[in-house]
Each structure stands twice: as structure tokens, then as C-alpha cells.
Amino acid sequence: MAFLYKGDNAAAWAQEFAARAPEIPFHLWPAAGEAADFDPAAVRFLAIWQPPADIPARFPKLEILFSVGAGVDQFDLAKLPPTLPLVRMVEPGLIDGMVEYVCFAVLGLHRDMPHYLSAREWRPLPVKTAAQRRVGVLGLGELGRAVLTRLATFGFDCAGWSRSRHELPGVRCHAGADELPAFLAGCDILVCLLPLTAATRGMLDAQLFAALPAGAALVNVGRGGHLVEKDLLQALDDGHLSAAILDVCEPEPLPAGHAFWRHPRIWLTPHIASATQPASAVEAVLENLRRHARGEALVGLVDRSKGY
Numbered sequence: 001m002a003f004l005y006k007g008d009n010a011a012a013w014a015q016e017f018a019a020r021a022p023e024i025p026f027h028l029w030p031a032a033g034e035a036a037d038f039d040p041a042a043v044r045f046l047a048i049w050q051p052p053a054d055i056p057a058r059f060p061k062l063e064i065l066f067s068v069g070a071g072v073d074q075f076d077l078a079k080l081p082p083t084l085p086l087v088r089m090v091e092p093g094l095i096d097g098m099v100e101y102v103c104f105a106v107l108g109l110h111r112d113m114p115h116y117l118s119a120r121e122w123r124p125l126p127v128k129t130a131a132q133r134r135v136g137v138l139g140l141g142e143l144g145r146a147v148l149t150r151l152a153t154f155g156f157d158c159a160g161w162s163r164s165r166h167e168l169p170g171v172r173c174h175a176g177a178d179e180l181p182a183f184l185a186g187c188d189i190l191v192c193l194l195p196l197t198a199a200t201r202g203m204l205d206a207q208l209f210a211a212l213p214a215g216a217a218l219v220n221v222g223r224g225g226h227l228v229e230k231d232l233l234q235a236l237d238d239g240h241l242s243a244a245i246l247d248v249c250e251p252e253p254l255p256a257g258h259a260f261w262r263h264p265r266i267w268l269t270p271h272i273a274s275a276t277q278p279a280s281a282v283e284a285v286l287e288n289l290r291r292h293a294r295g296e297a298l299v300g301l302v303d304r305s306k307g308y
């Protein structure tokens with residue numbers, strides 16, 4: 001059995017693997033110019049962030065392909081054998097990081113921080129309570145649900161939207177395209193935590209912004225491909241949206257000179273909302289290897305027909 005890893009934190013993954021599963025040969029993807037210390041034909045499990053195009057040809061015995069991140073939009077799903085299980089990262093470190101970031105962003109917007117940091121004048125705005133602020137999250141998956149559960153503890157008026165129907169204590173849950181307008185009409189702060197798929201690409205556009213109440217703010221922690229950049233700039237500049245906090249963009253890094261860098265009501269972070277944590281990620285991978293050995297369902301298995 002061989003497990004091959006390619007991504008950031010390579011040394012930490014190797015260390016965690018050695019400590020938790022010394023019986024499993026674990027190899028790192030060779031650096032440029034270095035020879036591989038493994039036989040690709042013996043590799044049964046591969047964890048990777050940015051995949052090369054020829055995975056099936058290179059690793060004929062592959063049994064599971066793990067994404068090192070929660071998303072799988074970096075994979076060309078059409079080029080992977082349909083029978084090869086693709087598993088995305090579902091692990092507590094990644095979830096906790098996202099909860100922290102979204103709480104920071106929502107609290108910052110709720111307390112008008114983009115305004116105070118750009119205005120730099122001693123002029124208080126009316127202070128609203130959390131109960132008077134409606135927060136909506138697009139996506140009720142592993143991350144969206146955890147974020148809403150924590151936001152509800154501040155007393156925010158919370159809602160969520162997903163493809164299928166969910167139930168979450170203290171959160172009004174909407175489902176499907178028919179319920180999207182009603183959901184958006186009740187969001188003073190909108191958080192995007194959707195996966196990037198053909199169905200969600202470009203969703204954060206002029207039409208969606210127009211469906212939000214005047215003065216609403218946006219937090220995009222999904223993917224840059226969800227956002228139509230010129231529509232956001234227009235909505236901010238005509239005053240319909242008050243502010244945006246963006247952790248993702250397309251392409252990354254955001255090019256120097258891009259209008260987002262100097263916009264007073266846009267806060268940018270370089271895709272750091274959350275990061276896979278080696279210790280808990282390796283534990284999640286090992287649990288899936290145990291499940292695989294027992295013939296049980298894998299946690300985070302991607303549904304190829306949905307693309308997430």
C-alpha cells in the first residue's frame with residue numbers, strides 16, 4: 001500500500017502519517033528535478049491539491065483520490081475515471097477556521113468596520129443589535145451549517161439556502177431556485193459558501209445583488225468564480241451594496257492594479273479563510289482508509305453528477 005501526497009505542508013503530512021499509521025508507506029510527490037522514491041503503479045491512494053492531467057495513466061492502481069481541500073473545482077472531473085472515488089476534505093480544523101473567519105467578517109460588517117476604517121472620522125452610526133441583523137448563507141454543507149450554528153449564538157437572525165431541504169435549529173432554511181428570491185430579500189449580510197460548479201459559477205451577479213435589500217453586504221469565501229466582478233463594483237459604486245469582504249478571487253493571486261485592491265469598501269484576504277490542518281486532515285484520511293477497507297461509505301465522497 002502506498003499513499004502519495006502533493007500539496008502545502010508536505011513535511012507536516014509526512015510527520016502526522018508516520019506517527020499515526022507507520023504501517024502505511026507514505027511518499028511525497030518529488031520536487032521539480034528530483035526522482036520519485038516510489039513506483040507509480042503501486043500507488044493506491046493519492047492526496048493532492050492541484051492535480052496533473054494524467055492521473056489515470058500515471059497511477060493505474062489508484063483506489064481513492066483525495067482532494068487536500070474542501071472543494072474539488074480544481075479537478076477536471078470529466079478526465080477522471082467515473083469509477084474512481086474522489087473524496088474532498090471534511091475535517092474539523094478546516095471547519096473551525098472557516099467558522100472563525102466568517103464570524104470575523106460578519107461581526108466586522110455588523111459593526112460597520114469597513115465604514116469606520118475608511119471614514120476615519122469621529123461620527124457614530126446607529127448601533128444595531130445582532131437580532132436586528134439578518135445573515136444569510138448560500139450553501140448548507142459542512143461549512144455553511146457550522147458557520148450558521150455559531151452565528152446563531154450571537155443572536156443574529158439567520159437563514160440558509162441550499163439545493164436540497166435542510167433543517168438547522170435557529171436557522172430559516174430555504175431550498176432550490178424557487179426559494180432563492182425570498183431568501184435573498186432577507187439578507188443584510190450574505191455569505192457565499194457554495195462549491196464552484198457549472199450551476200453556481202457567476203451566481204453572485206447583478207441580478208442576485210438587486211434581490212438583496214439596499215445596503216446589504218457580501219462575504220465571499222466560496223470561490224472567485226462565483227463572483228461577477230464588474231457587477232460587484234457597480235453595486236458598490238451605485239450604493240446598493242455597502243461593503244464586500246472577499247477571500248477568494250479569479251485568478252489567484254488577484255493581479256496588481258486590480259480595482260478591488262484600492263476600493264475603500266472592499267476588504268481582501270489571500271484565500272486564508274480556512275486551511276486544511278495536517279493533524280486532523282490525516283486523521284480524516286485514515287478514517288476513510290479504514291472505511292474503505294471495511295467496504296463502508298466514505299466521508300466527503302464527491303457526487304460526480306452534482307460536481308461537489
Ligand code: NDP
Pocket residue numbers: 069070071072094098138139140141142143144161162163164165176193194195196197199200221222223247248271272273274275308
Ligand atoms: P459541501 O459540499 O459540504 O456543501 C455544499 C453546499 O452547497 C450544500 O449545502 C449544497 O446543497 C449547496 N449547493 C451546491 N450547489 C448548489 C446549487 N446549485 N444550488 C443550491 N445549493 C447548492 O461543501 P463545504 O461546505 O465543505 O464547502 C463549500 C465550499 O467552501 C467549498 O467547495 C470551497 O469552494 C469553499 N471553501 C473555501 C475555503 C477558503 O479558505 N476560502 C476553504 C474551504 C472551502 P445540498 O446540501 O442540497 O447538497
